[in-house]
Amino acid sequence: MLKNEAAQPTTIRNHNRRLVLETLEKNGRISRADLAKQTRISEPTVSGVIEDFIRKGLVRELGPGEATSGRRPVLLEFNPASGYVIGIDIGGTNIKMGLADLGGKLYCQKRIASKTIGGGETAIAGLTDLIFQIIAENHLEKTEILGVGLSVPGIVDPVQGRVSFAPAFGWQNFPVQQILMRQAGLEVAVENDVNAAAWAEKQWGVARDFQDFVFVSIGTGIGAGIILDGEIYRGHGYAAGEIGYSIVDLQWLKRQIDPENLSFGCLERLAAAPGIQNRGRALGFTPKGSADSWSTEDIFYAAAEGDLLALQVVEEVTDYLAAGLINIALLLSPAAIVIGGGVSRAGAVLLEPLNRKIQTVSPIKPLLLMSAMPDDAGLNGSIALAVRQAKRKLVEG
Amino acid sequence: MLKNEAAQPTTIRNHNRRLVLETLEKNGRISRADLAKQTRISEPTVSGVIEDFIRKGLVRELGPGEATSGRRPVLLEFNPASGYVIGIDIGGTNIKMGLADLGGKLYCQKRIASKTIGGGETAIAGLTDLIFQIIAENHLEKTEILGVGLSVPGIVDPVQGRVSFAPAFGWQNFPVQQILMRQAGLEVAVENDVNAAAWAEKQWGVARDFQDFVFVSIGTGIGAGIILDGEIYRGHGYAAGEIGYSIVDLQWLKRQIDPENLSFGCLERLAAAPGIQNRGRALGFTPKGSADSWSTEDIFYAAAEGDLLALQVVEEVTDYLAAGLINIALLLSPAAIVIGGGVSRAGAVLLEPLNRKIQTVSPIKPLLLMSAMPDDAGLNGSIALAVRQAKRKLVEG
Numbered sequence: 046m047l048k049n050e051a052a053q054p055t056t057i058r059n060h061n062r063r064l065v066l067e068t069l070e071k072n073g074r075i076s077r078a079d080l081a082k083q084t085r086i087s088e089p090t091v092s093g094v095i096e097d098f099i100r101k102g103l104v105r106e107l108g109p110g111e112a113t114s115g116r117r118p119v120l121l122e123f124n125p126a127s128g129y130v131i132g133i134d135i136g137g138t139n140i141k142m143g144l145a146d147l148g149g150k151l152y153c154q155k156r157i158a159s160k161t162i163g164g165g166e167t168a169i170a171g172l173t174d175l176i177f178q179i180i181a182e183n184h185l186e187k188t189e190i191l192g193v194g195l196s197v198p199g200i201v202d203p204v205q206g207r208v209s210f211a212p213a214f215g216w217q218n219f220p221v222q223q224i225l226m227r228q229a230g231l232e233v234a235v236e237n238d239v240n241a242a243a244w245a246e247k248q249w250g251v252a253r254d255f256q257d258f259v260f261v262s263i264g265t266g267i268g269a270g271i272i273l274d275g276e277i278y279r280g281h282g283y284a285a286g287e288i289g290y291s292i293v294d295l296q297w298l299k300r301q302i303d304p305e306n307l308s309f310g311c312l313e314r315l316a317a318a319p320g321i322q323n324r325g326r327a328l329g330f331t332p333k334g335s336a337d338s339w340s341t342e343d344i345f346y347a348a349a350e351g352d353l354l355a356l357q358v359v360e361e362v363t364d365y366l367a368a369g370l371i372n373i374a375l376l377l378s379p380a381a382i383v384i385g386g387g388v389s390r391a392g393a394v395l396l397e398p399l400n401r402k403i404q405t406v407s408p409i410k411p412l413l414l415m416s417a418m419p420d421d422a423g424l425n426g427s428i429a430l431a432v433r434q435a436k437r438k439l440v441e442g
Numbered sequence: 443m444l445k446n447e448a449a450q451p452t453t454i455r456n457h458n459r460r461l462v463l464e465t466l467e468k469n470g471r472i473s474r475a476d477l478a479k480q481t482r483i484s485e486p487t488v489s490g491v492i493e494d495f496i497r498k499g500l501v502r503e504l505g506p507g508e509a510t511s512g513r514r515p516v517l518l519e520f521n522p523a524s525g526y527v528i529g530i531d532i533g534g535t536n537i538k539m540g541l542a543d544l545g546g547k548l549y550c551q552k553r554i555a556s557k558t559i560g561g562g563e564t565a566i567a568g569l570t571d572l573i574f575q576i577i578a579e580n581h582l583e584k585t586e587i588l589g590v591g592l593s594v595p596g597i598v599d600p601v602q603g604r605v606s607f608a609p610a611f612g613w614q615n616f617p618v619q620q621i622l623m624r625q626a627g628l629e630v631a632v633e634n635d636v637n638a639a640a641w642a643e644k645q646w647g648v649a650r651d652f653q654d655f656v657f658v659s660i661g662t663g664i665g666a667g668i669i670l671d672g673e674i675y676r677g678h679g680y681a682a683g684e685i686g687y688s689i690v691d692l693q694w695l696k697r698q699i700d701p702e703n704l705s706f707g708c709l710e711r712l713a714a715a716p717g718i719q720n721r722g723r724a725l726g727f728t729p730k731g732s733a734d735s736w737s738t739e740d741i742f743y744a745a746a747e748g749d750l751l752a753l754q755v756v757e758e759v760t761d762y763l764a765a766g767l768i769n770i771a772l773l774l775s776p777a778a779i780v781i782g783g784g785v786s787r788a789g790a791v792l793l794e795p796l797n798r799k800i801q802t803v804s805p806i807k808p809l810l811l812m813s814a815m816p817d818d819a820g821l822n823g824s825i826a827l828a829v830r831q832a833k834r835k836l837v838e839g
Binding site: 061 | 446447448449450451453454457458461464481482483654666668670675676677678679680681682683684685686687688689690691765768769770772773774775776777803804805806808
């Protein structure tokens with residue numbers, strides 16, 4: 046309910062219908078009577094809502110469940126196959142697309158180079174073609190697609206559906222939602238990529254049970270998606286979560302005062318993938334076997350094997366990251382911090398020292414969790430966006 | 443409206459009544475017709491709500507206003523004198539108390555040493571005596587006091603009215619609200635002191651027009667009160683805002699790993715009042731005139747006069763503070779950051795370098811504002827709490 050708008054009877058109706066669906070999903074299988082009990086909504090109202098959900102295919106009846114006495118009640122469950130969505134994760138290098146059902150189950154995915162679809166409005170025509178391809182390849186009708194989720198790096202206004210700035214496509218204050226909706230003839234939701242990934246963690250990931258958590262993506266850059274009170278928190282100008290620029294070492298502040306060095310020395314520069322590799326090179330790290338080309342994963346792998354140079358890199362990088370995460374914990378006191386993005390594939394060799402340092406130094410100690418989808422955060426995020434929008438339309442429609 | 447509870451018709455009623463009062467307060471003077479227009483609530487509903495508010499003394503009618511044509515409408519205004527509240531700001535050294543009306547106008551205040559009222563439940567008896575004294579001294583009846591606001595340093599659960607930990611009174615998981623309500627026979631609201639001060643900035647201070655801002659108190663300690671979407675954000679375990687422990691200089695992280703030095707090197711240690719004085723002493727600063735005893739204010743005063751040692755202290759301290767504030771700005775993207783607490787009395791000599799450093803280094807640039815009530819943040823906070831609770835009761839009752 047919007048704070049500065051008058052509440053209408055439909056506000057209650059939609060709130061309670063949403064509550065019925067969420068309670069149903071949370072329980073897996075549940076009877077109408079138990080739904081009424083748990084939601085504290087009257088049984089006749091719950092039954093009416095359920096009839097509508099069944100008609101829309103959103104809910105289905107199972108056989109009767111167990112009863113302590115008398116007739117066994119009919120159980121209900123959420124029907125994830127009641128429709129499909131398409132998720133599109135737009136990256137600087139690649140575009141990933143996927144087809145999924147309302148439970149987030151992926152039926153197919155594809156990846157193409159971002160540069161192949163051009164920039165500006167041309168890129169939208171390219172995306173539209175890809176959407177129609179996916180629909181055709183899966184022998185679906187367009188009417189079976191309940192919506193498209195678009196996850197975009199950069200600052201996104203999800204209300205207006207505008208991308209403020211996404212250099213990869215030359216988009217600047219670009220109304221991507223409106224144009225893609227018109228061209229594809231489908232519902233479109235658009236969101237910043239890290240926010241979308243955070244939402245996917247809330248929907249299907251390790252943060253399912255948390256109402257307040259911060260998702261920290263560590264890959265070629267570092268950014269945060271903030272979920273407060275179960276919703277994405279975006280801040281003024283939709284710019285929250287830009288923690289890549291955080292200052293964790295004061296000597297860097299002084300260098301940053303020089304505008305030529307603006308991005309110099311911030312958390313991202315020191316602890317994202319390129320920074321980790323730079324530090325490895327500076328220390329003379331070479332992985333066993335080939336020495337020519339190696340990735341951050343090679344460093345973490347070598348550290349896990351006891352390589353001293355690799356261990357030193359990990360020690361330094363986790364100092365920076367621990368400082369960044371402690372500062373997040375202190376300000377927001379989230380129930381959990383979820384680490385995702387490519388660097389999080391390192392697993393325990395990253396998590397263990399990070400967790401140790403945070404637990405030792407910080408008086409506020411959120412749970413530190415590794416994402417279970419380090420490679421698909423963006424794609425899962427875009428699907429989660431589309432699913433949220435599709436469910437909202439079905440619930441309120 | 444609580445997210446996981448069924449919405450009831452009273453939810454709409456209370457929401458809309460609150461909206462009417464807020465719109466009225468925001469406008470100063472307004473007619474019933476304009477209230478209906480602005481809130482988009484029907485005129486008969488608005489008139490009904492207003493009749494009730496007038497009966498309760500919360501709103502009063504003024505003479506007719508101007509009209510472009512026809513009969514001039516009767517104007518309404520919020521009546522701050524419809525009741526009184528008592529604010530109590532509990533500090534480690536002093537307890538400040540004040541009597542105010544619903545507009546936050548202070549009628550009287552007093553200050554006593556915290557140690558005079560003892561600890562545990564004894565302290566509550568002491569507070570109750572003080573409350574009754576204030577009522578008697580102002581020739582009021584107890585029924586004219588609509589509530590008491592209690593602002594407490596430490597972690598506070600405002601829902602249960604419990605103080606998790608307030609060492610000054612030996613309170614640990616102490617149900618202060620319940621006990622004080624019983625002993626004083628008055629409504630009581632309790633909140634962490636920095637959160638309460640942030641709320642006062644929202645209610646009557648420089649942050650009146652912001653829905654998302656962070657209040658940073660710099661005094662003997664450093665803490666933050668976070669207002670998101672117009673409400674106090676408290677985080678998991680009500681522990682948000684503990685930014686005094688923030689790490690802004692990595693060398694300190696390593697020292698902190700030693701548990702003996704747990705509070706060593708964090709933002710508070712480096713940039714709160716005792717840290718500023720320590721640094722001044724270490725550099726050999728002495729103010730003109732008396733050299734025996736001097737305060738942080740002497741340093742800022744000397745810096746404003748061009749004293750080189752004082753300027754160096756200010757330069758170093760504002761480096762630390764700028765780093766801390768930049769990290770807040772990057773994570774939350776608040777519309778504004780408000781600086782309050784004793785150290786903020788320094789004014790421009792603190793604000794100018796802070797603002798310059800933030801504007802130069804941070805890609806996210808919230809407005810940086812100085813509190814207009816650096817000395818009374820705690821007391822104003824406690825009054826603001828009591829007023830909020832009193833208004834809510836009047837609106838919903």
